[in-house]
Amino acid sequence: MTNPQVLYDTLKTYFGYDAFRPLQEDIISTVLNGNDALVIMPTGGGKSICYQLPAMVMKGVSIVISPLIALMKDQVDGLNSNGIAAAFINSSQTEAELHDIYDHVKEGNIKLLYVAPESLTYLEPIFNTTEIGLFAVDEAHCISSWGHDFRPAYQQLGFLKNRFPKIPVIALTATADKATREDIASQLNISNAKQFISSFDRSNLSLTVKPGVDRLKQIISFLNERPFESGIVYCTSRKATETVASKLTAADFNAVAYHAGLGHEERSKIQDDFINDNTQIICATIAFGMGIDKSNIRWVIHYNLPKNIEGYYQEIGRAGRDGLPSDTVLFHSYADVVQLRQFATNASNSEVQLAKLDRMKQYADALTCRRRILLSYFGEYLEEDCGNCDVCKNPPQFFDGTIIAQKALSCIARLKEQEPIGTVIDVLRGSQNAAILDNGYQHIKTYGIAAEIAWLDWQQYIIQLINSGYVEIAFHEKNHLKLTSLAKEVLFNKQQVALTKPVYEKELGKPAK
Numbered sequence: 382m383t384n385p386q387v388l389y390d391t392l393k394t395y396f397g398y399d400a401f402r403p404l405q406e407d408i409i410s411t412v413l414n415g416n417d418a419l420v421i422m423p424t425g426g427g428k429s430i431c432y433q434l435p436a437m438v439m440k441g442v443s444i445v446i447s448p449l450i451a452l453m454k455d456q457v458d459g460l461n462s463n464g465i466a467a468a469f470i471n472s473s474q475t476e477a478e479l480h481d482i483y484d485h486v487k488e489g490n491i492k493l494l495y496v497a498p499e500s501l502t503y504l505e506p507i508f509n510t511t512e513i514g515l516f517a518v519d520e521a522h523c524i525s526s527w528g529h530d531f532r533p534a535y536q537q538l539g540f541l542k543n544r545f546p547k548i549p550v551i552a553l554t555a556t557a558d559k560a561t562r563e564d565i566a567s568q569l570n571i572s573n574a575k576q577f578i579s580s581f582d583r584s585n586l587s588l589t590v591k592p593g594v595d596r597l598k599q600i601i602s603f604l605n606e607r608p609f610e611s612g613i614v615y616c617t618s619r620k621a622t623e624t625v626a627s628k629l630t631a632a633d634f635n636a637v638a639y640h641a642g643l644g645h646e647e648r649s650k651i652q653d654d655f656i657n658d659n660t661q662i663i664c665a666t667i668a669f670g671m672g673i674d675k676s677n678i679r680w681v682i683h684y685n686l687p688k689n690i691e692g693y694y695q696e697i698g699r700a701g702r703d704g705l706p707s708d709t710v711l712f713h714s715y716a717d718v719v720q721l722r723q724f725a726t727n728a729s730n731s732e733v734q735l736a737k738l739d740r741m742k743q744y745a746d747a748l749t750c751r752r753r754i755l756l757s758y759f760g761e762y763l764e765e766d767c768g769n770c771d772v773c774k775n776p777p778q779f780f781d782g783t784i785i786a787q788k789a790l791s792c793i794a795r796l797k798e799q800e801p802i803g804t805v806i807d808v809l810r811g812s813q814n815a816a817i818l819d820n821g822y823q824h825i826k827t828y829g830i831a832a833e834i835a836w837l838d839w840q841q842y843i844i845q846l847i848n849s850g851y852v853e854i855a856f857h858e859k860n861h862l863k864l865t866s867l868a869k870e871v872l873f874n875k876q877q878v879a880l881t882k883p884v885y886e887k888e889l890g891k892p893a894k
């Protein structure tokens with residue numbers, strides 16, 4: 382048993398803090414007692430101390446396996462400036478540099494040694510000669526093909542426990558549903574690891590989902606409410622990050638694009654400028670953010686629908702790490718769902734990815750408290766609705782949409798379930814498009830039966846019909862709309878359908894106070 386006073390003294394001396402955050406002390410004691418630990422803590426929860434502090438107390442060198450090669454140097458510099466003897470090993474180092482590090486380690490001058498999973502073989506000289514305190518596997522979800530950042534080199538890490546059964550392994554991640562959690566423990570051969578799952582509830586983050594129309598206009602009005610606040614706009618494609626950044630710049634905002642296609646130096650400069658408040662807005666792909674420690678990010682916008690809830694939660698989790706109110710907005714567009722479905726279908730583990738995308742979509746389409754949905758995904762249950770999501774603040778108003786539904790469903794039937802949503806709407810509205818006229822659709826019975834409903838309203842109504850199970854999208858058949866058996870109840874048995882009013886015209890909310 383380590384004397385708790387030693388832990389507090391070490392916390393103060395090397396990290397400058399007086400108190401532990403929830404779970405930290407428990408985790409640290411577990412590891413110091415020689416047991417394995419699996420730590421699931423949201424971004425900003427304080428995972429690093431859970432292995433850095435024990436490393437300072439233990440004998441020998443502790444090995445930290447981290448995927449973030451680009452950030453290793455910064456991490457190590459940061460530790461060194463706190464008086465913690467740390468170093469890193471990667472494939473870019475020269476023989477001489479490596480030997481220098483080996484010597485330092487063997488002399489007992491290094492407490493924390495960072496290494497990428499691909500470079501583990503460089504540790505052989507150390508494995509054979511030096512006492513090891515613990516193994517920390519950071520971003521442990523990378524081990525699992527269930528996770529969203531799968532990294533093949535992580536899968537060899539099971540050898541650590543086999544070869545060094547007495548040395549504790551601590552695996553840490555911000556994102557792991559139950560399946561991923563079990564996968565991590567089993568692949569690392571630490572099935573008996575004590576699991577520490579800290580609350581995922583970040584009640585200071587407001588949650589809003591908006592239809593993805595006029596996104597730039599919506600973003601600009603959102604930003605006008607927050608002239609100097611830092612934030613991130615996440616986009617799926619590199620091109621979109623650049624387009625959005627240049628449009629925001631043209632509107633006089635201080636915005637920069639960031640994606641993996643930029644050079645290493647340019648990327649670190651962008652990161653630094655953002656961290657130091659020289660850049661207000663980063664328009665980025667998901668390449669941006671892992672390992673970035675900036676506590677005053679006040680908002681995160683998803684320009685596109687993320688492909689799963691883990692990624693989404695990690696990305697919005699970068700806002701409000703200081704605990705102050707911060708806003709998140711997700712733009713939900715039908716086109717994104719179609720595109721993500723294609724990506725997922727082509728992936729090697731398509732079944733898993735499609736299931737995850739479905740959960741993401743259910744969240745975005747939710748008509749009940751979004752935070753409840755989000756937390757239940759991570760196995761946590763809220764007693765009450767959160768009061769800080771758009772659904773709680775503005776509960777949907779249902780009306781009798783039976784006639785609208787009947788029109789849409791019979792139009793789909795008359796098009797023989799052979800057309801996608803856009804054509805169905807054009808027919809309902811009596812469009813004179815060449816594509817409509819060439820097909821002779823002006824002669825079918827439902828042509829123009831609901832021209833008084835705006836195109837975008839129709840889109841929302843049909844999406845609601847899809848979400849409530851009346852209509853399906855045949856993703857393998859050019860996205861044609863198909864009727865389900867529920868639809869037949871509406872068409873032939875007068876079943877009633879509740880719809881909600883489209884909401885996209887509303888302005889985004891004012892900053893959280």
Ligand code: ADP
Binds near residue numbers: 422425427
């Ligand atoms: P994570 O790796 O979980 O994203 P970090 O380990 O980077 O989180 O910690 C996030 C922030 O919280 C850092 O700025 C860190 O210094 C701070 N922090 C961690 N533990 C404590 C503590 N016990 N008291 C105060 N601040 C802490």
Ligand code: ZN
Binds near residue numbers: 750751768770772
């Ligand atoms: Zn809510």
